């Protein structure tokens with residue numbers, strides 16, 4: 001009686017809910033990263049810099065951030081970066097703030113690019129975003 005793609009109706013339409021069945025669709029719904037901030041964005045060599053980023057997963061099952069990672073200067077393979085920590089202590093929601101304290105003692109003077117990328121619960125990594133860090 002109930003078939004995929006069919007509308008199941010019993011009795012009067014107004015007092016029975018319509019049940020719709022869909023074929024499951026598998027699509028990648030990568031999260032996005034935005035609002036990367038560096039405090040300070042211009043640091044003395046050796047000074048600790050707080051990196052903050054917000055990640056958002058629009059669609060998923062569930063739509064939730066699983067991990068956020070950073071790369072300095074060269075973007076590496078997904079999952080190989082320095083992990084950021086969840087600001088609220090757990091990556092479990094669609095919108096998460098993450099942070100990382102960057103040690104700058106090993107960095108050369110000049111500008112460095114900091115990349116940030118997020119992964120959702122379904123295992124899809126999003127496109128990286130980046131911000132510039134100046135070491136004096």
Ligand SMILES: [Ca+2]
Nearest residue numbers: 029059060120
């Ligand atoms: Ca997703």
Ligand SMILES: [Ca+2]
Nearest residue numbers: 088090092093
């Ligand atoms: Ca959370």
